Amino acid sequence: QVQLVESGGGLVQAGDSLRLSCAASGRTSNLYNMGWFRQAPGKEREFVAGITWSVGIPYYSDSVKGRFTISRDNAKNAVYLQLNSLKPEDTAVYYCAAGRSLFSRKTSDFDSWGQGTQVTVSS
Numbered sequence: 001q002v003q004l005v006e007s008g009g010g011l012v013q014a015g016d017s018l019r020l021s022c023a024a025s026g027r028t029s030n031l032y033n034m035g036w037f038r039q040a041p042g043k044e045r046e047f048v049a050g051i052t053w054s055v056g057i058p059y060y061s062d063s064v065k066g067r068f069t070i071s072r073d074n075a076k077n078a079v080y081l082q083l084n085s086l087k088p089e090d091t092a093v094y095y096c097a098a099g100r101s102l103f104s105r106k107t108s109d110f111d112s113w114g115q116g117t118q119v120t121v122s123s
Contacts, residue, residue, distance in 0.1 A: 002026045002112040004096045009117030012086055016121070020081040022096030022114060032100045034072060034079045035110055038092035038119075045095070047105040049081060059103055064090075086121045093118050 008020040024031060035050035049070040051058045058070045069082040079096060094117050097110035104110070 004114035006117040
């Protein structure tokens with residue numbers, strides 16, 4: 001099992017930037033695909049961005065493409081999400097997740113989850 005801990009959330013204004021971090025521990029040799037999801041109040045958890053662990057190929061949801069950047073550092077067992085040009089509709093709890101299905105966007109394909117970090121964007 002892999003343990004994931006997110007950090008870096010906060011309260012910012014529209015147009016600002018944030019960088020979220022996710023530290024992985026435990027059976028990190030089992031990491032294949034990493035993802036960031038978010039969940040706003042009253043809404044379902046949705047895919048934001050993902051990256052393949054070994055080669056580092058990123059993929060994004062249409063709503064964040066061009067504004068958010070996912071990256072990983074294999075040596076540090078860490079995944080990052082750079083959030084630029086933030087909008088009020090980006091407000092949500094952001095979760096880091098690990099799974100075995102490459103390029104998946106489905107929550108059911110990710111079996112390890114962090115506790116989440118709150119991102120709040122004011123207008």
